[in-house]
Amino acid sequence: MHRTPPTTVTSVRLWRWRRNPLRRHSDIVEAWIVLAAWVLAVLGGAVAGWAAAHAVESGLSARRAHVHSASAVLTDAAPRTSPAGSGYDDGRVWATVRWTAPDGSVHTDRAKVLAGAPAGSPVTVWTDGTGRTVHAPDSTGEVMLQTVLTGTLVAQLGGAMVWSGGWLLRTTLVRRRLAEWDAEWRRVGPEWRNLSGGRG
Template identity: 60%
Template sequence: MARTRRTKATGVWFRRWRWRWRSNPLRRRSDTVEACIVLATWILALLGGVFAGAAAAAMVDGNLAARRAEAHAVSAVLTKDSADAVPAAGGYDDSRVWAPVRWTAADGSEHTGRAKVAPAVAAGSRVTLWTDGEGRLVSKPLDPAESWLQAAVTGALVAPAVGAALWGGGRLVCGHLIRRRLAEWDEEWKRVGPQWRNLSGGRG
């Protein structure tokens, strides 16, 4: 029953929208303009959403690829037992802790810092860390599959948001045209109404 009602409502809406394209004496210029705006709104909402989602996905994937290309894996030495280190905040990193480490950069210079490592690791153990082009510690970059997934999710979120925004803008324009048309009808009735009433009174 609900599906039948939706089908009937869709059919009524389509006939009303198609009426604005047919040549008939009741059609006004504002009806044609409104029909064109509705058609353009749907096209822009669909194409704009698709292109915006694709652009957002490409941008995210490009940024992650650049970050992945800049990051380098280095072997660092734990300078203190991680059992005595400070636990990492939050539960995302499971039970990892902050521990002091030391590593040698590609230019031969030594660096020290703190990195998240597994608990109960003895001092002198080697851990793999990631650094950027300037030798600073960074988080492990996403692999290509993870980057693609994140880019796809971003595109899937951006596409409907942009499409809805464009559709909403078109509806606002149509609403303005409807209010304008109603105002024109009101003004026209103010001119025609008295004449029609006089004619009706004369017949009576």
């Protein structure tokens, strides 16, 4: 007695890639769409993530190159507490500082310093070259973290967008195929029922 070999899950999933009498042209197109969607989602997501990470890293590096540290001193004693409603309290307060730029010009601005620091205390500030204080640039670890997080997020979003486009296209093909089946059944169904009724 001839026994039919069991059908594996893989062969069932890949039936569109094998020759069989039930396979239609739309099934082949759908299989290629699914394959292309996967490949483009992975590659497109990876490229988009790399581009975004590179842009973030370049932007942060450019900012670091345009700011520099300067040694300043407090012009007055710093307040002992932060004003009410000043936001997150990191233990520092705003105070006026003074420093001398490399060209010999003297600048004065406000910077975050330790609360209660006496006048004349040395403070390191970051400036943008125009006489204004700016936030300290991100550390190497912070830059790497932002770069990795941005690249990962953009890669996932880019891949999801490509996959969604492939899914919409596949859904359109499935609906079209179902409509073709309905039309064919309306044509063949009555004949099949007549044949079945004649046998009865």
